[in-house]
Amino acid sequence: MSVCIKDLIQNMNLVIGCTVGCPYCYARNNVRRYHMTEDFSRPEFFPAKLRLMEKPRPQNFLLTGMSDLAGWKPEWREEVFAKIRENPQHQFLFLSKRPDLLDIRTDLDNVWFGVTVTRRAELWRIEALKKNVKARHYHATFEPLFDDPGAVDLSGLEWVVVGTMTGAQSRKVRTEPAWAHSLTEQACEHHIPVFWKEDLVPVMGEEAMVQELPEAFNHVLEEQRAWNSRKSK
Numbered sequence: 001m002s003v004c005i006k007d008l009i010q011n012m013n014l015v016i017g018c019t020v021g022c023p024y025c026y027a028r029n030n031v032r033r034y035h036m037t038e039d040f041s042r043p044e045f046f047p048a049k050l051r052l053m054e055k056p057r058p059q060n061f062l063l064t065g066m067s068d069l070a071g072w073k074p075e076w077r078e079e080v081f082a083k084i085r086e087n088p089q090h091q092f093l094f095l096s097k098r099p100d101l102l103d104i105r106t107d108l109d110n111v112w113f114g115v116t117v118t119r120r121a122e123l124w125r126i127e128a129l130k131k132n133v134k135a136r137h138y139h140a141t142f143e144p145l146f147d148d149p150g151a152v153d154l155s156g157l158e159w160v161v162v163g164t165m166t167g168a169q170s171r172k173v174r175t176e177p178a179w180a181h182s183l184t185e186q187a188c189e190h191h192i193p194v195f196w197k198e199d200l201v202p203v204m205g206e207e208a209m210v211q212e213l214p215e216a217f218n219h220v221l222e223e224q225r226a227w228n229s230r231k232s233k
């Protein structure tokens, strides 16, 4: 049975707001609906949420569910990185569509930097990420896909995620099975784990679903299970 990625990796929205302006952005709609900030196009930092990192129970966190890392001010980033360093029990993921604007160097071993690619013309983002972010771990998410990414240089990546358009536009735009299979085969050649998001079940079929995680994320989930079983005794 396939799992929802949010059961494995939780959103911690330390920054809310984004200037990229994707027309299909679910975060913008949610922020407006629930009046989370005044203006989604002006990213805001919520440092009080950093205390969530202090929990000893390990978790995998996505820190850019309602923002793009390139929209974070450097001082926000430094404050977050300092807190991450104090909390090695967790794994942290960042995503960006503007890796050309990033300039980061870090030796943090529990931080994963990634780019989102939605079409072949955006494959440059993977190279730009590796050039502008000097870090220990890289990943890429292909979602939503508007065309076939074709041959992709996945070298240096440690995780590949594939998804599809959701919501109203999913009737017009969807990831074709051949695109998902091609990305998966290419990742396999590099021994990179691949995760098809649960939204692909209607496209690919439940039986075919591929949902692999990097070892570090699996380790966190194992630790969580151990915590839960200790708690229930």
Ligand code: SF4
Binding pocket: 017, 018, 019, 020, 021, 022, 024, 025, 026, 027, 028, 065, 066, 067, 068, 097
């Ligand atoms: S990059 Fe992400 S958060 Fe920003 S507008 Fe696009 S979908 Fe929304």
